[in-house]
Amino acid sequence: MSNIKVLIDKKKLEERIEELANQIKHDYEGKQIVLIGLLKGSVMFLAKLAENIECDVELDFMDVSSYEGTESTGNVKINKDIRDSIEGKDVIIVEDIIDTGNTLSYVLEYLKQKSPNSVKIATMLSKPSRRKVDLEADYTCFEIEDKFVVGYGLDYNEKYRNLPYIGYIE
Ligand code: IMP
Ligand code: MG
Numbered sequence: 827m828s829n830i831k832v833l834i835d836k837k838k839l840e841e842r843i844e845e846l847a848n849q850i851k852h853d854y855e856g857k858q859i860v861l862i863g864l865l866k867g868s869v870m871f872l873a874k875l876a877e878n879i880e881c882d883v884e885l886d887f888m889d890v891s892s893y894e895g896t897e898s899t900g901n902v903k904i905n906k907d908i909r910d911s912i913e914g915k916d917v918i919i920v921e922d923i924i925d926t927g928n929t930l931s932y933v934l935e936y937l938k939q940k941s942p943n944s945v946k947i948a949t950m951l952s953k954p955s956r957r958k959v960d961l962e963a964d965y966t967c968f969e970i971e972d973k974f975v976v977g978y979g980l981d982y983n984e985k986y987r988n989l990p991y992i993g994y995i996e
Contacts, residue, residue, distance in 0.1 A: 830993040847878030858882040865889040867922030870979040871950040902932040923951040927961035
């Protein structure tokens with residue numbers, strides 16, 4: 827893994843995730859939150875976020891993918907749906923990175939049809955310069971420039987998800 831350069835180290839990333847968790851805790855005081863993680867990339871971020879939100883938190887997961895290619899096409903397929911009803915609940919979708927925004931705008935509209943009380947988005951990373959649809963997260967740890975990043979859940983051909991930091995391939 828010597829060709830991976832560190833973009834955001836573990837300490838900086840986890841401090842920022844704790845800040846986000848505190849903000850969420852404050853915004854949702856007294857409410858029960860459902861965190862819906864998008865597999866697989868969000869798992870590390872979701873775990874760190876959840877352990878720092880000191881409220882009642884339920885966890886659920888979805889697995890979605892775009893049909894073909896390395897770039898998100900806007901054609902999103904649901905491989906695994908959430909397990910429990912979110913009717914009347916306060917939902918936060920948890921994502922690893924927002925690139926074009928296609929995946930999340932689809933998931934957002936899909937989950938809104940299930941009559942939750944509210945739906946917001948928390949993302950670990952965002953590449954605003956790559957956006958193709960008008961979509962912003964409610965909670966973002968870091969905005970980054972247009973680099974392909976790996977680690978802390980993010981992969982390149984299923985590798986590097988277990989790196990404890992955000993890196994980029996030289
Ligand atoms: P979007 O639909 O274009 O916003 O694509 C978002 C998805 O593409 C993310 O959930 C990631 O799975 C993947 N992705 C986008 N950029 C990167 C990257 O730099 N590294 C790893 N995966 C990425
Ligand atoms: Mg993803």
